[in-house]
Amino acid sequence: MDTVPSEVRKLNFDDYSTAKHLEHAAAQAYARNFQDFLIVDVDAHHYENESYKEVFAYIESPVIRHDVIDSAQRPGRSAMINASVGNQNLGGRITRANLRRLQKVPADGRHRDIAMTLEWMDAMGVDYACMFPTPMLFLGLHPQVEIEVALCRAYNRWLCERILAVEPRLVSMLYIPFNDPEAAYKTVKDFGDCKGVVGFMVTSPRYRPVHDNAYMKTYALLEEMGKPISFHAAYSWEDRALQMTNRFISVHSLGFMWFNMIHMTNWVVNGLPERFPKLKVLWIESGLTWAYSLMQRLDHSYMMRTSDCPSLRRKPSEYMREMYFSSQPMEKPDDPSILEATFKMINAETQLLWSSDYPHWDFDLPGVIYDLPFLSEKAKRNILGANAARVFGLDTKVVKRIP
Amino acid sequence: MAEWFVAKAAELPEGDRRIVVAGKDEVGVFHHGGAYYAYSNYCVHSGGPACEGILINKVVDLIDADRTYQGQTFSDEVHFVCPWHGYEYELATGRCVGDRRLKLKKYQVVRRGDDIYVVT
Numbered sequence: 080m081d082t083v084p085s086e087v088r089k090l091n092f093d094d095y096s097t098a099k100h101l102e103h104a105a106a107q108a109y110a111r112n113f114q115d116f117l118i119v120d121v122d123a124h125h126y127e128n129e130s131y132k133e134v135f136a137y138i139e140s141p142v143i144r145h146d147v148i149d150s151a152q153r154p155g156r157s158a159m160i161n162a163s164v165g166n167q168n169l170g171g172r173i174t175r176a177n178l179r180r181l182q183k184v185p186a187d188g189r190h191r192d193i194a195m196t197l198e199w200m201d202a203m204g205v206d207y208a209c210m211f212p213t214p215m216l217f218l219g220l221h222p223q224v225e226i227e228v229a230l231c232r233a234y235n236r237w238l239c240e241r242i243l244a245v246e247p248r249l250v251s252m253l254y255i256p257f258n259d260p261e262a263a264y265k266t267v268k269d270f271g272d273c274k275g276v277v278g279f280m281v282t283s284p285r286y287r288p289v290h291d292n293a294y295m296k297t298y299a300l301l302e303e304m305g306k307p308i309s310f311h312a313a314y315s316w317e318d319r320a321l322q323m324t325n326r327f328i329s330v331h332s333l334g335f336m337w338f339n340m341i342h343m344t345n346w347v348v349n350g351l352p353e354r355f356p357k358l359k360v361l362w363i364e365s366g367l368t369w370a371y372s373l374m375q376r377l378d379h380s381y382m383m384r385t386s387d388c389p390s391l392r393r394k395p396s397e398y399m400r401e402m403y404f405s406s407q408p409m410e411k412p413d414d415p416s417i418l419e420a421t422f423k424m425i426n427a428e429t430q431l432l433w434s435s436d437y438p439h440w441d442f443d444l445p446g447v448i449y450d451l452p453f454l455s456e457k458a459k460r461n462i463l464g465a466n467a468a469r470v471f472g473l474d475t476k477v478v479k480r481i482p
Numbered sequence: 483m484a485e486w487f488v489a490k491a492a493e494l495p496e497g498d499r500r501i502v503v504a505g506k507d508e509v510g511v512f513h514h515g516g517a518y519y520a521y522s523n524y525c526v527h528s529g530g531p532a533c534e535g536i537l538i539n540k541v542v543d544l545i546d547a548d549r550t551y552q553g554q555t556f557s558d559e560v561h562f563v564c565p566w567h568g569y570e571y572e573l574a575t576g577r578c579v580g581d582r583r584l585k586l587k588k589y590q591v592v593r594r595g596d597d598i599y600v601v602t
Contacts, residue, residue, distance in 0.1 A: 082599070085486035086503035090534055103529050174535055174565040441567060444528055
């Protein structure tokens with residue numbers, strides 16, 4: 080037997096490097112030639128709470144700014160910003176959540192948020208990423224609507240000025256304060272032309288129906304601007320139905336579908352696709368099986384109950400098939416023909432947009448799409464980047480630097 | 483077959499581990515409970531560094547004789563966890579806890595004098 084000189088690594092939990100954490104992802108990116116084509120991540124996250132000190136300075140109301148800054152000095156006690164009960168990081172099993180604070184970034188003047196984000200993007204082979212917040216995904220459940228409006232505006236201003244204006248590889252669909260329809264309209268009006276703003280996003284856990292007449296002028300404005308509206312899923316353990324679940328797997332699995340199923344149903348049944356035929360609608364982070372199921376469910380009832388939705392001129396699934404869906408967390412059934420049928424159902428080749436959700440616990444790599452045996456090379460490249468570039472109006476030049 | 487040097491025995495104490503780059507593969511070598519274990523460092527899920535996460539015991543539900551739920555505790559079964567997504571593996575066998583039909587490739591660990599080697 081040969082004895083071979085070996086490279087041996089010790090494990091060290093006293094420091095952290097995103098590039099090291101994702102070394103296997105970079106190897107996958109090389110092996111699949113991701114440097115040859117565009118990859119766009121339509122749902123990536125930062126932890127905006129790590130920059131709250133900067134964000135809070137943008138709160139325009141002096142009273143709310145004072146109160147929020149004051150309450151932030153007492154972490155773990157009652158705060159002005161609502162948090163969510165949950166166990167996203169699996170009791171410490173997802174190590175990057177705790178270790179990321181140890182990450183060292185180059186002292187080159189870039190914002191830490193930008194430096195950390197570009198590091199994982201390059202490791203995965205991502206050219207552009209659409210950034211979304213993390214704790215603020217639950218802000219639509221805040222009991223004080225004016226707090227949602229104030230914090231949303233502050234975050235959007237911070238994001239546009241400190242991140243998007245500086246780094247061309249980062250874009251965002253800005254948070255709309257949906258609980259205040261006038262503020263929602265003003266958000267689109269004020270930020271629609273800002274650099275890197277490729278659309279607008281509604282956080283799905285909330286209790287305002289999308290068909291309320293108060294939103295029509297916002298949808299009309301978005302349609303006129305050619306900017307998509309997206310619904311970013313999340314869970315709420317405060318929801319009456321979801322309160323019956325007792326484990327995080329339950330509230331997460333159901334919650335990330337639940338609110339988007341409601342919004343989608345209202346959107347279609349009330350004929351919004353007929354009223355806004357050119358408005359691009361994107362459903363984020365609900366996976367794919369919910370759409371496959373809801374299409375069949377609504378079609379079945381529609382044939383018997385057309386009088387419930389007289390604005391529709393086609394079956395619900397036909398409208399849904401013209402919308403866009405982000406891929407993560409992409410379900411992988413043991414029988415791949417089921418996934419293939421799901422892709423067919425949603426016209427994946429033109430309507431599906433790959434997303435990572437990184438750095439969250441259930442992130443996907445581009446390989447979840449690239450390794451599918453039933454997709455052509457063209458379909459893979461569409462889903463991984465070309466579809467998003469078309470929807471967002473992005474440059475298709477490859478700009479990543481896989482380490 | 484080749485033997486790859488892992489560490490001097492004294493430098494790999496109980497509870498410690500190493501990642502050995504063996505050609506194009508990576509192997510995680512654990513020293514735990516007086517034994518050495520070596521597995522492929524590529525998670526069956528999406529190729530994450532399966533051997534580089536935390537070690538934690540299996541969580542079990544406590545169900546009474548009358549079938550009522552009485553809480554949870556940790557069992558004696560030790561798992562290592564892929565840090566990317568939380569896939570858990572049994573340290574003694576390399577089997578994936580979520581689907582025990584799946585397992586990481588297991589490697590033999592040998593000790594020659596003071597030196598520990600993994601065989602690929």
